Amino acid sequence: MAEPASQTDSAAIELSKKSSSDSRSAETTMIEAVGLSKFYGPFAAARDVSFSVKKGELVAFLGPNGAGKSTTMKMLTGYIAPSEGHAKIAGHNMMDDRIAGSHRLGYLPENGPLYPEMTPLGMLEFFADARGLAGSKKKDQIDKVIDICDLSSVIYKPISKLSKGFKQRVGMSQALLHEPDVLILDEPTAGLDPNQIRGVRRTMRKLSETKTILLSTHILQEVEAMADRVILINEGRKVYDGDVEGLRTTGHGDLNEAFHELTGQKEG
């Protein structure tokens, strides 16, 4: 399907977003999907999905429920193998060079990690050990992610007793422990109340100052609040890749309308 934003519009906005001083680093591709497909029997959960995310971008990966967002993210992270195509993180092919890619990548899976009996501190120590962090480096990294994710008030409570907002931030802290420069976050605000959403978005904004982020969501307000660029997927296929304003234009000034037009979803 043709991409609605004109190349001229996209190029102009891209230029205005990036200052000349960071334009060189912005050319580095950090996340790359090349013809990714995933078949379950005859059913295609993702079909020929290609896109790239450059260093420093915060891109929303938008689509209705069941569109194939999680499946694509799992292929990008090397968690499942594609049926066709390949994925690269910071230039590393996630099938045959996955360990090197994983060092650069923090992944928050859908629903976050579930270690209900552990405390956030215990979980972070466990993952720090698993990642080979030791001594003062281990302590410093744990302190740093507790600070970034605002977890200091809950580090000794069992994760099972925490609110969903804190659970998501605990999941985020684990994804950040090894200082990755690429983050893939699968619906980090799903199921949260408005205050919790504010907290998680604040954390993501802080992170976006230094990291490249791909963030999945099916909420249009999330796209408006967080991202400059949006990739829209429907029934496993990419149907839009461009800036938020271009998407709005597709819907004659209304993002909801654009979503409905491009995904065939009817209201009500």
Ligand SMILES: Nc1ncnc2c1ncn2[C@@H]1O[C@H](COP(=O)(O)OP(=O)(O)OP(=O)(O)O)[C@@H](O)[C@H]1O
């Ligand atoms: N292991 C599997 N076996 C069969 N079908 C699957 C499998 N995993 C996902 N699917 C199907 O693939 C489609 C895409 O699922 P996926 O979880 O990627 O969607 P999503 O966009 O993340 O949706 P949501 O927003 O609801 O999480 C859905 O129809 C889902 O039922």
